[in-house]
Amino acid sequence: MIFSLILLVLIVAAALWLVLEPLRRAAPEDPDAPERARLMAERDRLYGELNTLEDESRRPDLERRAALTLRALDALPPASKAGNPARSRTLALIGVGVAALLTVAGALTFIPRWQLASLDAGEAGKVQAVLKLPGLKATAQRTEKNADYLAWGRAAFDSSNYDQAVSAYGNALKTDPRQPEALRRLGILLLTRGEQTGQQLSTEDAQRAALLIRTAAQLAPKEPESQLLLGFALSRFGQDQEALAALERYRTLDPAGRDADDVITAIRARLNQSDPALSLYAGSCASCHGASGAGGIGPSLRESTLSRAALRSITVNGKGAMPAYPNLTDAQLGLLLDLLEKWQKEG
Incomplete structure (x- = not known):
């Protein structure tokens, strides 16, 4: 910001110098200019008559008068070369033009950068792109x-x-062909083409898009965008559990990332309505172990090797920081344990 301001000040200073320098260098008006102009006009007239003279008897008189005119011109002080007002005005106009161009160039170059300072990081990045x-x-x-x-x-x-x-x-x-960024972004653009063009996505294009995104996630599983776009794609194909797992991996890789929040909320709502076990898990366990058991404050339930009996004991009685849930009915506990064992097998 400060550097841009300094550069703009320098441009304005250069523009002013270009405008004022020709005028500063212009000398005061020549006081002998009228007499010099009269004598030069008389000289030119006499020379013209001598060149076209037909009556030779007049030549001596004309030559005498021409000599006197030249002597009078020589007697005048020399005219200042810098005192040409027409030239100074021309230079000043040129300076004004150059100054205007420099000012416009400075505005186009630096003012947008100042305007970017008023935007948030995302908007500024988009403008710069x-x-x-x-x-x-x-x-x-x-x-x-x-x-x-x-x-x-x-x-x-x-x-x-x-x-x-x-x-x-x-x-x-x-x-x-093995570039994760290009693969996943082409895939998501292909998958969302219908929203951009209003045309229905064909089955072939949908399968091609899914393949591109999955391939990118396999090539770069630890890049947050790989998991984010994979989660988006899976949710579009109705694979909510897998989508939720990918989006939770995205959050783990980029804890500050908020791009998946709305999708995660929508997926959880769908899962909780359709699956009583997930609804029970979301109300009691998801805040610590993650929406799909991948871990959070608490450990990953998908990586657990505990037996069903051990899982039941810890759930009912608690252990360490894990609170107890003694009020669960046998039916609720059975649903929850079935879900946890399913996740253990999926990993």
């Missing part, structure tokens, strides 16, 4: 390098220019 997009596109198309295609695709995706993102990531995959 839009500004960079034409240059990144031109570079990628010129070099045809993988890194340049990825940079173009990233800027296009972040600025919601999805057609360009598809083109950029598609070209990137031609150079290297």
Whole structure:
């Protein structure tokens, strides 16, 4: 911010110097200018008559008068070269033009950066991506390098220019087909094409999108976006349990990430309505062990190796920081233990 302000001040100072310098250098008006102009006009007139003279008897008189005129011109003080007002005005106008161009250039370059300071990080990032997009596109198309295609695709995706993102990531995959970012983003764009174009997604495109996203998650399972987009895709195919597990992995990998909150809430609502065991688990256990048992404050129930009897004992009596739930009915306890054993098998 401070650096940009300093640069803009320097541009304004340079513009003012260009405007004022020609005027500063202009000397005061020549006091002998009228007489000099009269004598030069007389000289030119006499020379003109001498060149076209037909009566030679007049030549001596004309030559004498021309000599006297030249002598009078020589007697005048020399005119200052810097005292040409027409030239100074021309230079000043040129300075004004250059100053205007510099000011406009400074405004276009630096003022948007000041405006970015008033935006939140997400909005500012999107604006910056839009500004960079034409240059990144031109570079990628010129070099045809993988890194340049990825940079173009990233800027296009972040600025919601999805057609360009598809083109950029598609070209990137031609150079290297095992790139998680390009795979998962192409997959999610293909999966959500219907929302963007209003056309219904075909079964083939849906399967292709799912394959791209799953492949990216396999190649880069520890990248938060891999799990996030996998969770989104699975939820669209109605695989709520698997989607919830992927989104919880996303939260584990990026604890500050909030992009999955709405989807997780919707999935939990669907699961709790359709499955009494999940409804019971959500009300008593999910706050510590995670919505799908993958762990949170408490340990992962999916990685547990406890027997059914041990799980029953800890649930009813509690253990350590784990509270006791002695008021569960046999039917409720059976549903809960069945769910936990199912998760143990799934891992």
